[in-house]
């Protein structure tokens with residue numbers, strides 16, 4: 065189970081992104097990303113094009129928001145929002161099979177639409193009204209837009225790694241579902257024994273663009289390798305460093321499925337071992353609600369992105385008993401819409 069000698073690949077994306085990128089430098093990035101996603105399903109990225117000032121602005125906004133009283137934060141509870149936007153308190157979600165609920169608290173936004181559209185994935189965001197726009201809404205939205213762009217670029221790269229043109233994106237991402245989850249993990253002393261910040265899971269959909277607060281480790285990725293001269297595999301949890309201006313990128317279940325398992329959707333979890341809070345932010349870049357697999361047309365796979373997402377929400381998350389009791393019949397409705 066040794067993991068110290070394994071590290072996630074570190075890829076400089078500037079060879080693809082910068083305006084003077086050449087055919088050759090772009091291809092090099094495409095090859096490196098393909099190899100990393102085939103081997104790990106995860107990689108670390110520099111040269112990603114998200115301004116450091118935007119990252120710092122986001123983390124500052126999260127520190128301010130989460131630093132408020134629970135009562136203030138619960139005014140924006142995602143439980144009373146039928147589009148799953150807003151605040152999730154610590155201990156609200158538990159994964160099937162886990163003995164304890166996640167310790168994390170979170171705040172969710174997504175693409176800004178005027179009206180909630182059934183089944184509750186497109187709609188308006190909620191924003192704290194007690195914090196000035198320049199303290200929360202503006203920096204969060206500026207950051208969201210930058211990682212929205214990065215997620216799209218990663219999709220382009222992944223598609224080309226499988227020999228598809230980047231224009232495949234136009235087929236399944238005319239109006240992509242891109243939720244963003246801003247997270248705070250409490251200090252270790254506020255955890256119950258054996259409680260995870262986020263229990264082991266795979267991400268549900270497409271590309272995840274993850275910012276970790278610099279110096280705040282805690283993310284671990286499950287990595288399996290074939291054993292030499294054996295049909296068995298051996299696995300270990302690989303700790304991921306949290307380095308300033310370095311993103312963590314990973315593939316979700318939908319990518320694994322559409323790539324016919326070439327790209328991995330790897331299990332991962334978060335354990336905050338330090339006695340200080342840890343902030344992070346995940347932008348999940350999926351695709352259109354009703355889009356189906358554009359890579360293998362005619363294979364009979366007719367489940368659309370919306371269906372795949374709901375299925376995964378249901379398998380991996382449910383409310384804790386307390387929350388479900390408190391909500392009564394509403395819990396069922398919200399569960400269905402997550």
Ligand SMILES: O=C(O)CCC(=O)C(=O)O
Pocket residue numbers: 245247262267274276282283332333334344345346
């Ligand atoms: O906070 C992190 O480092 C990872 C969070 C995560 O895996 C998730 O929210 O899906």
Ligand SMILES: [Fe+2]
Pocket residue numbers: 265266267332
């Ligand atoms: Fe995750």
